[in-house]
Amino acid sequence: MLLCFRLGCFFLVAFANAHNDIIDFEIDKINRPNRPLPSGKISLKAAYIASFACFFGAIVFGFISGFEFALLFATVGLLCFAYNKFLKGLPLIGNFAVALLTTTPIIIPMLKFKLLLPELLHLLFFAFMLTFAREITKDIEDMEGDKALGLKTFPALLGVNLSLTLVVICELKCLAMLALFKQMVLLGVLPCLLLSVIFALLKKWRWSQNMIKISMIFGLIGWLI
Numbered sequence: 001m002l003l004c005f006r007l008g009c010f011f012l013v014a015f016a017n018a019h020n021d022i023i024d025f026e027i028d029k030i031n032r033p034n035r036p037l038p039s040g041k042i043s044l045k046a047a048y049i050a051s052f053a054c055f056f057g058a059i060v061f062g063f064i065s066g067f068e069f070a071l072l073f074a075t076v077g078l079l080c081f082a083y084n085k086f087l088k089g090l091p092l093i094g095n096f097a098v099a100l101l102t103t104t105p106i107i108i109p110m111l112k113f114k115l116l117l118p119e120l121l122h123l124l125f126f127a128f129m130l131t132f133a134r135e136i137t138k139d140i141e142d143m144e145g146d147k148a149l150g151l152k153t154f155p156a157l158l159g160v161n162l163s164l165t166l167v168v169i170c171e172l173k174c175l176a177m178l179a180l181f182k183q184m185v186l187l188g189v190l191p192c193l194l195l196s197v198i199f200a201l202l203k204k205w206r207w208s209q210n211m212i213k214i215s216m217i218f219g220l221i222g223w224l225i
Contacts, residue, residue, distance in 0.1 A: 004061045004064040004065045005061070005065040005069060005109075007057075007061045008057075008058045008059075008060075008061035008062045008064075008065060008069060008073055009058075009104070009105045009108075011054045011055070011057035011058040011061065012054070012055075012058040012073050012076060012077060012080075012104075014054040015051055015052070015054035015055040015058060015077060015080065016077070016080040016084075016101065018047055018050050018051035018054060019051045019080065019081060019084050020080075020084050020088075021035070021036075021037055021047060022037070022044060022047050022048060022051060022084075023084040023085060023088065025037050025038060025044065026149060027142060027145040027146065027149055027151075028145075029145075030144065030145035030148055031141070031142045031144070031145035055077050058073045058077060059073055059074055059077075061073075062074070069108070072104075072108055076101060076104050079097070079101060080101055083097040083098065083101065088151065090152060090153075091152055091153055091154040091156075091157050091158075092154050094135075094153070095132055095135040095136055095139070095154070096132065098131060098132075098135050099127075099128045099129075099131040099132040099135060100128070102127060102128070102131040103124055103127045103128050103131070106120060106123060106124050106127060107124065110124075118181075119223075122177060122181050122182065123219075123220075123223050125174070125177055126174055126177065126178070126216075126219050127216065127219075127220075129170045129171070129173055129174040129177075130170070130171070130174055130212055130215060130216050130219070131216075132170050133166075133167045133170040133171050133174075133212055134209050134212040134213065136154060136155070136163055136166055136167050136170075137167055137196075137200065137205055137208050137209050137212065138205075138209055139153040139154060139155045139156070139163065140155045140160055140163050140164065140200075140205055141205035141206065141209070143155045143156050143160070154166070164200055164201075167197075167200065168197060171193045171196070171197070171212075174189075174193070175189070175190060175193065178190075178219075182219075182222060182223075184222060184225075185218070185219050185222030185223065188215075188218035188219070188221075188222060189215045189218050189219050189222075192211045192212070192214045192215040192218060193211065193212070193215050195207075195211045196208045196209075196211035196212050196215070199211060
């Protein structure tokens, strides 16, 4: 049962990422021309097939785990589709949607089994804040392509400095939570987030995003330990 639930989450995330790459096809021609779709290594048709095959896989494993999981996976999948198609170019709303969707593997079992434990709530806050910060950083990196296609992301509307300030605020909130409740996790996360800020100040946006991702990995490992 637990394995099927995890596989369902895996396929759901794969669907969201693949569909996001399809929607970003024109933007990536400007921002990331070497990625598989804009470079022509993978066709749009193949990407569509892979995307919806993953969505179908998520629903199947949801049914195996329980009807309510299938319903939740379907709902989250439709929300992912709505985000990619309609919310992506809106300031902060799209970033909030991605951060919320990323935390669904935590939220779903919490709701299903009524596990409203402080430990899980702290993990939820940690994952949400760092995902939100990473998404804003990604929008800064993609700003020129987004502007060219008329997308009204937060950086495109209000500039890099204010966007970077918002990223730092999110990271500081995350660090404050760790300082209060997870000091051992803080030791692994703090250096990575400091490097993330340094890379952002140097305008190395991809490296900054990578350090946020590594912070999330350290954090999750710390919670498991």
